[in-house]
Amino acid sequence: MTHVLELRGITKRFPGVLANDNISITLREGKILALLGENGAGKSTLMNVLYGLYQPDEGQILVRGKEVQIHGPNDAIAQGIGMVHQHFMLVPVMTVTENVMLGVEPTKHGVFLDQEKVAKRIREISDEYGLEVDPDAYVGDLPVGIQQRVEIIKVLYRHADILILDEPTAVLTPQEVEGLFKIIHTLINAGKSIIFITHKLKEVLAVADDISVLRLGKMVGSADPKQATTESLAALMVGREVALTVEKEAAKAGEAVLVVKDLFVRDEREHLTVQGVSFEVRESETLGIAGVQGNGQTELVYALTGLLQAEAGEIHLTGESIKQATPRRILERGVAHIPEDRQRHGLILSFPIYDNMMLCTYYKEPFAKGVSLQQKAIFENAERLTEQYDVRTPNIYVHAGTLSGGNQQKVIVAREFSRPIKLLIASQPTRGLDVGSIEYIHSQIVKKRDEGAGVLLVSSELDEILALSDRIAVMYKGQIMAILDAKDATKEQLGLLMAGIHPTAEIRN
């Protein structure tokens, strides 16, 4: 058996951190190696070493049995290694062809760009691997799933036969994930080898031939996907047994906390993205809003929290209309909001943790007396909350931006849960987080529900919706397709609704 790629004893130190500690992995030709690990386990560092962005302090890189030195992406590409980044490196206002040729522009007569040649090659690649990408389309017009394929084409155009896919499913819908898996298999059948970086356990079991697990910069084990289970992988990855299902009792729903009637919302670009949505959230109940990203969920939450003014319709919070209310008014009525984009709305990254812990209540006792901020109370609050919510940080004085994603989210959860709340609006609360943090945040959300708060959970992760919700509303193109009881809902049924198809209509036809 040939090893197309081998990393031997890679060690990479950063000041104060051992990011990679003597890590060895091997990639077999024509196989898929899944690199599994939580955020901060060292996956990205290892891949950046392989891609030449970092130089390892120790260790060797062998490509097809020969030791190579990789000093930068160009060296990596020359060795046939290509990387598809989690955050796409595409220029939206350019066409697919222009994006693909960026950096390796072929010319006619030395000065004129030869776009036709590139477009032809893209069509060939696209046909060969079933990618179905139009070279003349503008990247900005393409859905995320297709943009990812453009990234894959970029890599294939540069003749890579070892592909590194960094968290490729993080931004995709369930349908797009299936499409990606098909493409991956086509690539494998064509003789390519793939390293698949992820922290999603089910995907690993679905596609991988080999699994290597990293934890805290160390290689903690390998697993055979035929024998491994999600539980065994999670335990390996986190270092302890993890509850993958959330324990919760049946809801004892009470009075309606939030009533939304015929709501219409325009987004910042004046598109009517929420079109006549009605629902209610009751005390001690979780209403999950499922749907593919970009079907109006974001604007719905903005309207409910005062970040956007609703165009028409009614929003009542414990009996009072909040349609015209400011974010502060809504907040003071007992609404906690875990925002979808934690770095944009939820935190001020350049501020210390203690300031972020009182971001919404800085003007109130005990944090302020008159206009004067009370430093002692602010510090005490932050010390108490970091302890209580298990925020892993050297101290409360460091910038929020220095924390990992999971710990940043814990800061937000701690802050939002630290005041009495009647309604919790949680938007994509665990996106991009590791298993340990997800488990923790889920348990906190269930706890708030059990304490009597109404919970509105917006998530594009079906597993999360199913695990936490008592009722499930599915949004599609700005409207609610159906509201189901969570006990009766199945994944298939929800998947169809998310794609805009009524399962019953399907049967009638």
Add this chain to the structure above:
Amino acid sequence: MSNLTVPAPSAEKKESKIGAIWRAISVPVLAVVTGLIVGAIVILVSGENPISAYGALFTGSFGSPAAYVEGFSIWFSSGQTGALVRAFYPLTESLVIATPYIFAGLAVAVGFRCGLFNIGAEGQFFIGALCSAFVGYSLRGLPMIVHLPLAILAGALGGALWGAIPGYLKAKFGAHEVVNTIMMNWIAFRLSDWLLKGPMKASGFRPVTPNIAASAELPRFFPDPIRFNLGFFLALLAAYLLYWFLFKTTLGFEIRSVGANPDAAKYAGMNIIRNFVLVMVISGALAGLAGAAQVLGVDHWVGQGFSAGYGFDAIALALLGHSHPAGVVLAALLFGFLRGGATNMQSIARIPIDIISIIQGMVIIFIAAPAIIRGLYRLRGAKDDDEAVLTRGWGK
């Protein structure tokens, strides 16, 4: 936890604080050092001796040690203060130059803290100076305790009004403050031209205002020619008050939040528009005070070309001082000493005054592109710190 663990975290905090201060000042300090080195190279290339040039710069800005010794010995032996006053003159003159720099630097810094780029400090400076001068010369017979505060207040209000207009335009119509403050500068320049040739012109040939009444002058502490006056201490007081306001009050917390992340500020229930207007008013008032301090403390009248570009240098001061009041004070002192010593350097070492502009320009380039300094001195980057200071809003 037991009490035994208490000292450890506090020690850790202290250390991280020293680390944080070094991270904050390393780039500005090294930028100044590098600027001086580049200046020395330029002097060398133009065929002069940089050591004697910088020596002249130093004695020009701080005074010469020999003169101090002589001044003190004459004072001790004969009680005559003339030589001593002359010895102290360069140092006090540098502080006099630094005074409007402090006010104006604070004006731009408070804008940066809220993510606003107030390029209009120059115009606000002019309007503040004219308002102070008007109150200073038009009211007669008032006691100083009434007249001086009134004249200072007039300067602050004039500048505040000039800042409030672009602030309001931004809040109401989303007009970018950079464009509007530049426009307001030109209005201020032409308005002052007209006022100085017309309504505010003193009798006589030159287009200048009348001298202000003695009761509106900022008191001086030493005999002539030392112009050092109360304005310098007012500037330090303004810096302290601004520090307290920005870092110890809820209003300052809002301003900093809006500047660091307007989306999060909105999420937290802050009124962004109101903060924009408030900050432009404060910024304008500080720039107006710079003008007031110059008129009431130093010149006692306003003429054409009254400002030596204080409002524009203020942008550099705010950047150099990391938009922190203490940093701005240090930066303003640096500029004061450079400008104060420049004349001496020109007369003694025959180095043109423009070399100071070159040094200042280099310092500003190094501040604006910290990667140069970090690369030169192999410093590790501190991304967050940079992001916290610089303005946003371009292209929004």
